[in-house]
Structures are given as structure tokens and as C-alpha cells.
Amino acid sequence: MIVTGEAQHWAWQQRVLPPVEQVRPGVWSIPVPIPHNPLRYTLCYAFLDDTGVLLVDPGWESAEGRDAVTAGLRAAGATVADVTGALITHVHPDHHGLSGWLRSVSGAWIGMHPLEARSLPGRVWRDLDPATDRAWLLRHGVPEDAAGALTVDPERMSQLLGMAEPDRTFEDGDLLPLARHELRAVWTPGHTPGHLCLHDAAAGILLTGDHLLPRISPNIGVHPGEEGNPLSTYLASLEQTAKFADEEALPAHEYRFRGIDARAAGLIAHHDDRGHEILAVLGTRGESTAWAIAAELTWSRGWDALRGMLRRMALGETLAHLRHLAATGAVRSDGGTPELWRR
Numbered sequence: 001m002i003v004t005g006e007a008q009h010w011a012w013q014q015r016v017l018p019p020v021e022q023v024r025p026g027v028w029s030i031p032v033p034i035p036h037n038p039l040r041y042t043l044c045y046a047f048l049d050d051t052g053v054l055l056v057d058p059g060w061e062s063a064e065g066r067d068a069v070t071a072g073l074r075a076a077g078a079t080v081a082d083v084t085g086a087l088i089t090h091v092h093p094d095h096h097g098l099s100g101w102l103r104s105v106s107g108a109w110i111g112m113h114p115l116e117a118r119s120l121p122g123r124v125w126r127d128l129d130p131a132t133d134r135a136w137l138l139r140h141g142v143p144e145d146a147a148g149a150l151t152v153d154p155e156r157m158s159q160l161l162g163m164a165e166p167d168r169t170f171e172d173g174d175l176l177p178l179a180r181h182e183l184r185a186v187w188t189p190g191h192t193p194g195h196l197c198l199h200d201a202a203a204g205i206l207l208t209g210d211h212l213l214p215r216i217s218p219n220i221g222v223h224p225g226e227e228g229n230p231l232s233t234y235l236a237s238l239e240q241t242a243k244f245a246d247e248e249a250l251p252a253h254e255y256r257f258r259g260i261d262a263r264a265a266g267l268i269a270h271h272d273d274r275g276h277e278i279l280a281v282l283g284t285r286g287e288s289t290a291w292a293i294a295a296e297l298t299w300s301r302g303w304d305a306l307r308g309m310l311r312r313m314a315l316g317e318t319l320a321h322l323r324h325l326a327a328t329g330a331v332r333s334d335g336g337t338p339e340l341w342r343r
């Protein structure tokens with residue numbers, strides 16, 4: 001893997017916001033801050049075209065974010081009013097938060113994969129009451145006294161519930177409506193069900209969203225109401241992405257890089273190691289809940305340092321691994337309440 005976004009990499013190490021950069025003729029990278037978040041910024045990409053400006057992932061909703069998008073477009077020789085469309089790689093708030101504002105000030109359409117539209121918090125959580133959420137936690141082995149701290153915070157949810165509905169949807173292989181760029185949607189489910197990367201073959205770039213980041217391994221987790229197997233899906237997407245080996249990766253966080261195949265292989269190996277760690281825990285403990293297994297895994301700051309939503313994410317990641325291991329035949333679930341797993 002080779003870092004190509006040198007100014008971005010330097011800024012990452014200095015803990016400052018990287019510069020607005022033109023990465024190809026008519027393609028700009030605009031860092032949009034995420035206040036009070038270790039990810040620090042989202043890299044929004046602007047495609048300047050005869051038809052107007054297409055923005056990919058406008059970023060987190062905040063006054064600083066709106067200012068950064070406005071100033072970044074100005075540096076590129078455009079204005080917010082020129083924006084005709086916003087393509088969202090996935091509906092997490094650090095990507096999709098500003099879409100509603102952007103549409104209201106420019107009239108731009110908002111586009112995403114249809115499965116992403118279905119997983120908008122406003123749709124998923126509308127029907128999920130706190131009792132159902134709590135029952136899900138208990139089913140996966142969370143002790144009664146810990147479940148309270150892990151249930152979803154309604155304060156935080158209220159912001160997410162207001163995120164914009166799309167005006168258009170794009171499926172795998174669809175071209176974005178641009179005159180000067182042939183930008184094609186590449187469906188890469190895993191981090192979210194409808195995650196899209198975007199490929200511009202002429203420019204030799206792949207916008208990777210959160211699917212492939214140079215340093216961070218994106219969260220692959222199971223959430224209440226989802227019965228799928230996101231990790232198997234993600235690993236299959238990574239294998240598909242390796243075919244873009246010759247392209248420069250333009251990720252949604254951190255910095256640009258080359259070596260998409262090497263990075264995809266590294267992430268696959270990382271998940272493979274994690275699977276082995278889970279099998280080792282089950283070998284020692286015998287039958288266990290996902291929560292009990294999660295508590296024995298290695299976490300970068302240790303299990304005890306994980307609190308609240310971070311612990312919930314750890315549980316979701318462990319469950320994603322267990323479902324993937326079950327699909328390969330390495331573990332079995334008893335399907336009960338609490339749900340117990342064994343080798």
C-alpha cells in the first residue's frame with residue numbers, strides 16, 4: 001500500500017484538517033470536519049461538470065461542516081447553488097448528515113442505493129421500540145444491569161431520524177448523470193447493506209467510501225432487526241474490490257492511497273485472525289453468548305475501556321463474526337434466548 005495523499009497524511013499526523021485539493025481535472029477533495037470525533041473529518045468529493053456539481057458524501061451536519069463545504073466549493077470555482085446532485089455512499093451521519101441542508105439551499109437531488117434508503121434510521125428505528133431493543137440485548141447475553149447503558153440514546157437518535165430521504169436510487173453498474181465524467185456505481189455491501197463505491201475508469205480512481213480505508217478497519221456489525229450475515233457479505237465485497245488494483249483509492253476518511261488489492265487482502269486477513277480468536281475463546285469456554293465472547297476478545301483499548309455505544313458496537317461485531325463462522329460451519333447457535341454459541 002502506498003500513500004498518495006501526502007498532504008492528507010501529513011495533516012492526519014499533525015491532527016489538523018487537510019487541504020482542499022484538486023485530485024484530477026474537475027475532481028476535488030474537500031475535508032468536512034466531524035466535531036468531537038476521532039475520525040476528525042469526512043472527505044467529500046466534488047465533480048465539476050457541464051451539468052453542475054455532483055457532491056459525494058457532503059459530511060456531518062454542523063455549522064463548521066456547512067462552512068467547509070461552502071469554502072471548498074469556492075476554492076474549486078463553484079458555489080453551493082451550483083450543486084445539482086449529492087450521491088451518498090451510505091447513510092451514516094458523517095456522510096449523509098449535510099444532505100438535507102444541501103438540498104434545501106441548492107435544490108440538488110439526493111441519491112443512494114435502494115438498500116441504503118431502507119436502512120435510514122428514520123425508517124428502521126421508527127418501528128423499533130426500546131423494549132424490543134432491550135430484548136435484543138438480553139438475547140445476546142447482556143446482563144440486566146448493563147442493558148440500560150447500552151440501549152439507544154433517544155437524544156442522539158432524534159438527530160439521525162431527521163436525515164433526508166433520497167430523491168433517486170442507484171444500483172450496481174449505474175452511471176451517475178454527469179457529462180464530463182463516466183462515474184459508475186459499484187455496490188459494495190458489508191459496512192452497510194447498500195454501500196456504494198464509485199468508479200471513474202478514465203480518471204483511474206475508485207471512491208471507496210468507508211468500504212476501504214487505509215488505516216481503519218470499518219465496523220461490520222449486526223444490529224437489531226437485521227437477520228443477515230454482514231461479514232460474509234463484506235468479505236465477498238472486498239474480494240470484488242481487489243479487481244480495482246490499478247486505481248487510486250479516494251476514501252471517505254484519512255488519506256488517498258494505492259494498493260487496493262493489498263489493502264483488501266489485509267482486511268480479509270484481519271477478519272480471519274479475529275475469527276480464529278473467537279474460535280479459541282469458544283474452545284476454552286464452551287457454550288457462550290455473544291456478549292461473553294466479546295468480553296474475552298482483544299480490543300485496542302481493552303474491554304473495560306469500552307463503554308456505552310462502543311460496547312454495543314463490540315457486541316454487534318462479535319455477532320457478525322459468529323454468523324460468518326456459522327455460515328462456514330465452524331460454529332453453531334442453539335437459536336435460544338439467550339442465544340448460545342458453540343464450536
Ligand SMILES: [Zn+2]
Binds near residue numbers: 210253
Ligand atoms: Zn464514515
